[in-house]
Amino acid sequence: MKASSQYTGGCPGNCSCCEGKTNIGSIKGDLTIALVGQPNTGKSTIFNMLTGASQHVGNWPGKTIEKKEGIFTLDGKIGHVVDLPGTYSLTANSQEETIARDFILHHTPDVVVIVVDASQLERTLYMVAEVVLFPVPLVIVLNKKDAAEKKGITIDAKKLEERTGVKTVAMSALTGEGKDELMEAILSTDSDAEYCKPDLNKSFGPVYKEVLELLRENKISGYPVEWAALKLLEEDKAVVADIKNVLDAKARHRLGVMLKACKRGTITGADARFTWIKRLTENSQISEKGRVKQHRFDRLALHPLGGTVISLVILVLGIIAAYIIMLPLMIPGYILFLLAAGTLRDVLIPVSPLLGSMFCDGILYGVSAGLVMLGFIGGVFFILGIMESSGYLARLAYLFDPYMNRAGLHGKSVIPLLMGLVCNIFGVMGTRVIDSSRQRLVTLVVTPVIPCKALLLVIGFITAIFFGHLAVPIFLSLIVVMIAYIIMTSFFLRKYILPGEQTGLIMELPPYQKPIWKDVFMYVYTKVKSFWYRGFWFITIAFFLTWAAVYFPGGSIENSYLAAFGHTIEPLGRIMGLDWRLFIVLIISFFSKEATLGVMAVIFGAAVSDTVNVNFISIDMAIWAVVNGDFGAYLASAGITPASALAFIYAVFFSLPCTGTLAIIYGETRSYKWTAGVLCYSVVMTFLMGSLAYQAGRLIF
């Protein structure tokens, strides 16, 4: 191998591949193997095949965003394998590219396995053209052999090996075919092998040689010189800055002149790579049939209007299907709910009101809600898994990205936002489909403002009672303010809390394929498992605490600590023009949106609470009171001004996420800081929206 004499690698200790939860090198092995390649070529599938791990695999480019380490045995040796994010090049434009590049540069793995998609050979060889410039033992994996063969492409790994000088194996990571050959190739890599490289001399002309000489004369270390010369000519900012830093003034000036003379370096670099690929694949058995064509369905699926309508229909049907599919698994939850609401409560409460209420209202309700959610989450991720594996999810993100991007969100943010309409807990969980942690956090913070079905019921009912025919314009005004809220919150977060470059979705659309069931079930399993550990128990505990707050000390909402607290801070409610009754209802809505109407019925005297359970009140009494028509009459005659009613509607719409949602926010972020941040922000917003609406109401009515 023609290695740079100066380049020795070695980690400077401050590279991006050292950041994150797991430190590289935390797993010791006899041989360190890095898996690199373009997105969606099957690196994580190979990683899982080798290590038995369950890394996220799906038909969508850009799933792996952090390095992942694992071990496997290899002819008696311990192989330490690192799954790196998929990248198109080793220019540090994004966090993922920086991680992959830093790892290869600074951790000098013993073998770099570069994964190529055999069914899209020419396109995915692009990355290989850059990696061959590194003085590391290489193996090329022509993965997805099965998919290539289905397309009529015959893969000739030997021919590619002869032409590149790099050990090459054809395999299907999905079936495990070619695994032994891969192991063999890893073990037999030759550190003195000579690779065929892109002819950069020819593409760039004399300037390439001049830059190369300057680097050699100045004994540049830390970078392989050929690669560094290419990156300098391609104006890679990090490499230019690093190298200029170590050069003396004269050399720096010389380099500056050379780089200035090289125009359109990025295009020339890309051209050199494609020429190299053409040379390699010429006269090899790659049939025309194998070229990527636009799928017929995409003409409709990607149409700005038709595609959006189709995707909304698919999403809504998907959510309904998820519910139906998982119904049998949700039944235990419903049974517990019925037990808590029915016979068991009738039997236990007369024996001991405290224990009966605690068991039925505090524990069983929480567990039943958790079980129902567990089932639903399994169903939703099953549908999402199918959408991802088939390649449709990528289209969906592409379609919605222009809208979402305007709000600083990701194309995939549409999924959690829609799920939030059912329940904000699902919405927050649904942010998991977003791979970028920054955009995921932004979506996670704005999702709770989406009104869940329980809140929609409250808003619909109250606006109708107080505003009659004006209910529709008021509802529409809420939607407009909600969109402005999402845009502003996202802007604020991106500008001050999570700074970083705003990037649009630049993504190649993966080919459609039949869902790979193994991937889909693994996806569902990992999501459900994580909900069980992170969500289920938090929600159950949140329900229990809610029960305790409304039960103690008096055994009823009116005599609870929560009501006493509401009375104490009542003056705050006046800022929004709310009297103590509306203010307490607002506070209780935080504990459970479902409870809001029921608690209103109790507090305004439309119903008498013989139970303290917030869910029970909402389902039973609120509906009873609404159906009887008394509730509206009580509210209408309760002396609430239209301005106060408007303030209440706005405050409750933009109020704090319910305790369950807050619990899941903690579960998903594992950060007290973020959970408390969301809480404080919502408190401020509740008061702000309530007060502004009150003042606006006073002017209007």
Ligand SMILES: Nc1nc2c(ncn2[C@@H]2O[C@H](COP(=O)(O)OP(=O)(O)OP(=O)(O)O)[C@@H](O)[C@H]2O)c(=O)[nH]1
């Ligand atoms: N037909 C076929 N599909 C495969 C094979 N290997 C992987 N896939 C599928 O290719 C898609 C991408 O696989 P991943 O392992 O997630 O790809 P990756 O390179 O890790 O992707 P990123 O992390 O996004 O860079 C998934 O749908 C896999 O099931 C294979 O050998 N044959």
Ligand SMILES: [Mg+2]
């Ligand atoms: Mg991956």
